[in-house]
Amino acid sequence: MRVAIAGAGAVGRSIARELVRSEHDVMLIERKLEHVEQESVPEATWVHADACELSSLEAASLETYEVVIAATGDDKANLVLSLLAKTEFGVSRVVARVNDPRNEWLFDESWGVDVAVSTPRMLASLVEEAVSVGDLVRLMTLRQGQANLVEVTLPDNTPLAGKPVRKLQLPRDAALVTILRGGRVIVPQQDDPLEGGDELLFVASVDVEDDLRTAVGLS
Secondary structure: OOOEEEOOOOHHHHHHHHHHHHOEEEEEEEOOHHHHHHHHHHOEEEEOOOOOOOOHHHOOOOHHHHHEEEEEOOOOHHHHHHHHHHHOOOOEEEEEEOOOHHHHOOOHHOOOOOOOHHHHHHHHHHHHHHHOOEEEEEEEEEOEEEEEEEEEOOOOOOOOOEEEEOOOOOOOOEEEEEEEOOEEOOOOOOOEEOOOOOOOEEEEHHHHHHHHHHHOOOO
8 A cells, every 4th residue: 555644753754664564655755854864764755845735746646645644743734735635636545643632623524634633632532441431432533523433341230241242232323343351352243242341342423422322331
């Protein structure tokens, strides 16, 4: 897969290294010359350019990349790049970094963003996930905010204990993805029994989260 990353700071370089390890074709676009450190990710293609300039993106042949990651430290730049990537170059997948949580509402399909990644939001979700039992915790937003990856840890005294997965009366736009039990990752089957302490991961639309709480006995 060909992936273009705008912003070659610590975040952009780290993403590039991970993608290179997975044998993806990576291009790093960096506006500041002092941040162009080819030796830090020698396997990547480096471009010294402003990712917000249409001519620079044309010269970099952005239309040949399947994924664009807007990972600069400037939310305005990330939004502009996302919009250009989607509307001018037809990039199929645009992932954008949100630096200021107050700007998170802007990072949606109207700006060409498929997935918005907010580090403060993710850290807060991980903290909640670590300490919350018997509540629904959002871990990640998917598909331009239309659905979320959510987690529920069943309390030890859950009324669902011993019942098979098929007994879960899930709302229409919710799906059980996996069950985490101790060190095990379980792909749920209809006859698998639920247990107290299970961590259930769902993909669900925002509109049905209250119904999902009811289905797992939280309300």
